Amino acid sequence: xxxxxxxxxxxxxxxxxxxxxxxxxxxxxxxxxxxxxxxxxxxxxxxxxxxxxxxxxxxxxxxxxxxxxxxxxxxxxxxxxxxxxxxxxxxxxxxxxxxxxxxxxxxxxxxxxxxxxxxxxxxxxxxxxxxxxxxxxxxxxxxxxxxx
Amino acid sequence: xxxxxxxxxxxxxxxxxxxxxxxxxxxxxxxxxxxxxxxxxxxxxxxxxxxxxxxxxxxxxxxxxxxxxxxxxxxxxxxxxxxxxxxxxxxxxxxxxxxxxxxxxxxxxxxxxxxxxxxxxxxxxxxxxxxxxxxxxxxxxxxxxxxxxxxxxxxxxxxxxxxxxxxxxxxxxxxxxxxxxxxxxxxxxxxxxxxxxxxxxxxxxxxxxxxxxxxxxxxxxxxxxxxxxxxxxxxxxxxxxxxxxxxxxxxxxxxxxxxxxxxxxxxxxxxxxxxxxxxxxxxxxxxxxxxxxxxxxxxxxxxxxxxxxxxxxxxxxxxxxxxxxxxxxxxxxxxxxxxxxxxxxxxxxxxxxxxxxxx
Numbered sequence: 001x002x003x004x005x006x007x008x009x010x011x012x013x014x015x016x017x018x019x020x021x022x023x024x025x026x027x028x029x030x031x032x033x034x035x036x037x038x039x040x041x042x043x044x045x046x047x048x049x050x051x052x053x054x055x056x057x058x059x060x061x062x063x064x065x066x067x068x069x070x071x072x073x074x075x076x077x078x079x080x081x082x083x084x085x086x087x088x089x090x091x092x093x094x095x096x097x098x099x100x101x102x103x104x105x106x107x108x109x110x111x112x113x114x115x116x117x118x119x120x121x122x123x124x125x126x127x128x129x130x131x132x133x134x135x136x137x138x139x140x141x142x143x144x145x146x147x148x
Numbered sequence: 149x150x151x152x153x154x155x156x157x158x159x160x161x162x163x164x165x166x167x168x169x170x171x172x173x174x175x176x177x178x179x180x181x182x183x184x185x186x187x188x189x190x191x192x193x194x195x196x197x198x199x200x201x202x203x204x205x206x207x208x209x210x211x212x213x214x215x216x217x218x219x220x221x222x223x224x225x226x227x228x229x230x231x232x233x234x235x236x237x238x239x240x241x242x243x244x245x246x247x248x249x250x251x252x253x254x255x256x257x258x259x260x261x262x263x264x265x266x267x268x269x270x271x272x273x274x275x276x277x278x279x280x281x282x283x284x285x286x287x288x289x290x291x292x293x294x295x296x297x298x299x300x301x302x303x304x305x306x307x308x309x310x311x312x313x314x315x316x317x318x319x320x321x322x323x324x325x326x327x328x329x330x331x332x333x334x335x336x337x338x339x340x341x342x343x344x345x346x347x348x349x350x351x352x353x354x355x356x357x358x359x360x361x362x363x364x365x366x367x368x369x370x371x372x373x374x375x376x377x378x379x380x381x382x383x384x385x386x387x388x389x390x391x392x393x394x395x396x397x398x399x400x401x402x403x404x405x406x407x408x409x410x411x412x413x414x415x416x417x418x419x420x421x422x423x424x425x426x427x428x429x430x431x432x433x434x435x436x437x438x439x440x441x442x443x444x445x446x447x448x449x450x451x452x453x454x455x456x457x458x459x460x461x462x463x464x465x466x467x468x469x470x471x472x473x474x475x476x477x478x479x480x481x482x483x484x485x486x487x488x489x490x491x492x493x494x495x496x497x498x499x500x501x502x503x504x505x506x507x
Contacts, residue, residue, distance in 0.1 A: 095192040
């Protein structure tokens with residue numbers, strides 16, 4: 001965890017999930033798992049956030065909302081898709097209203113599978129997101145890769 | 149007096165764990181009308197019955213909602229079993245009742261935490277969720293899943309609890325009861341909670357009945373309406389009394405839920421004492437034909453699963469009437485006339501589960 005030099009803030013949005021993963025994301029913040037001890041805070045404001053934690057398969061009406069939140073987040077930013085619905089659509093893949101994963105709408109950096117994803121794997125996903133965030137920050141500084 | 153303005157609330161909002169959109173028509177700080185619009189979690193999973201085998205569909209019905217998942221699965225199974233005339237083992241009914249009550253407790257503790265958070269009472273939120281982890285530990289130990297259990301089958305349940313496990317569950321109950329006493333004391337007596345909830349979001353007794361509210365929302369307004377009183381499954385053998393409050397405000401609905409935590413513990417103790425020995429599942433052959441309404445009590449109120457089949461392996465129709473949808477008219481009524489700052493508290497008192505409502 002040597003790369004945890006800053007306090008990353010996460011924003012969570014439920015894009016048509018069944019709530020199972022959402023309550024597990026919330027469980028990460030509460031006393032048993034307590035990611036706040038690493039300085040990872042939950043925020044409701046996209047403009048304050050570094051990491052976008054998104055659950056669910058994204059239905060038609062939600063596409064615009066997801067894009068809107070993503071566009072409002074400042075660079076560098078990382079997207080973590082939590083749960084199998086967010087990864088690929090999961091059991092709802094064949095539903096007429098589901099686009100089949102977050103990656104169909106915005107670029108995803110980390111996939112956390114599971115139905116519902118366990119808090120341990122969500123935390124692992126967020127920790128991996130931190131190193132990608134650091135890479136993106138460095139490439140922004142050096143200007144090697146443009147805005148990631 | 150200023151002119152009317154409309155404030156959009158949601159779908160992405162800091163106090164809402166789930167997306168719902170409300171247009172709040174304001175006159176100064178007072179809400180004169182709330183217009184809900186939904187659809188952000190609609191997946192169209194009722195339509196999936198046409199693509200999936202009726203036995204596989206149990207797992208999709210569990211994923212209608214991740215909070216009340218177990219009871220959705222159990223209700224769907226009940227409906228299909230009734231259509232097919234399958235009599236499931238008594239032990240399976242008792243196990244379903246035990247797990248149902250555990251999932252009710254985890255849902256209520258989750259709600260109590262989110263409710264405290266909507267008042268800005270972060271510490272109480274953490275306390276509620278700390279207790280909730282003990283419930284999830286039991287669910288994980290006995291079923292293998294924390295929030296989605298996946299033990300329901302058409303014809304029974306797939307996992308049993310041995311004597312040792314039942315005794316262990318029973319020995320943990322006094323500890324949980326002590327935790328609940330402490331939480332109830334805070335929600336009942338704390339000045340912060342009282343000032344944010346008493347007399348706020350009134351739902352008079354007659355209005356609650358006319359609007360067809362269900363669950364803790366109507367029980368907080370003085371009606372003893374609870375599907376467990378109908379004695380489905382193992383509930384006909386368990387001693388059950390609904391928790392009812394008469395005030396009809398946010399505080400009353402909160403106290404109904406804290407009261408139900410104790411009711412659930414009593415029901416679990418009761419079920420462990422009376423659980424019969426025997427099989428947990430019967431083999432189910434053939435395809436269903438006919439239709440049935442199964443009615444059970446969710447943490448949020450009465451839920452109805454309607455299934456219709458015509459002898460094929462895919463059902464013709466599966467329809468769910470969820471408690472949140474029944475409570476939205478009551479919510480609109482409660483919001484009219486409140487102050488803008490109270491909106492999050494009032495929205496949460498119906499325990500909105502948008503995942504259930506829109507499916």
